[in-house]
Amino acid sequence: MIALKDVLTLLDGELLTAGLPLDAPCPGVFASDLMSDVLTSARPGWLLLTGLANAHVVRACAVADLAAVVFVQGKRPDNGTVDQARAGRLPLIATRMPMFEACARLARLVEDGGHGV
């Protein structure tokens, strides 16, 4: 299990949905720019890392019960998408880190059982 607040710290991220709690434990991470794969393979409660920043990401995650989204490589969704995520209580995090580095850091955190920060 990893905590979203640790993800925020580890990826030097910015929480776009201010006010949403980040204390829910997260059992897994999925990285993809393909929402079809999110709908097929990501499990409920997981964190999504993606370089795609549009409203479809938020809707796909809402439908598939994902816990939160990290937008990598400096990508940021528009204000309407952020509002939609806030209404659906889906935390959004933005980081400047490239996908590979973000995944590598989170992989180490997962290997450490969530105690790597």
Next chain:
Amino acid sequence: MASEEAYRREFQVKGGDFANAGAAACAIKELLKEFGLSPRTVRRAAVAAYEAEMNVIMYARKARIGLAVTPREVRLVVDDRGPGIADVELAMTEGYSTATAEMRELGFGAGMGLPNIKKNSDRFEIVSEPGRGTRLDILIRTNGHVTS
């Protein structure tokens, strides 16, 4: 839902309406949650509805999504007016897609939609008439997991 009488609701979806894509599936998900169906059933129905809705938006002119819910099952019937599917068996193959580059840039069109609807349903029927449209009949059993 005290009796076996189905709760029914209908949603309209417009082809090409990417701005509202997922609105029907999200509304269906909220309704099923309110009915107290298990999280697994709600998620399966929502994913199937979302994949079907995206197919309408990407390929068809318009569609009606009929939702019928009883304590035993969730049924979604998606009836579209559009080009239809010439080879349904081929369209059911994972990875087969006729999506445009624009659709792929939005994160869709990977050829996983119809197989994923099948995966998330207990019975799935597809009938298509090229030049007229496609009808999906999706059934998800609740296994009686209704808490209210």
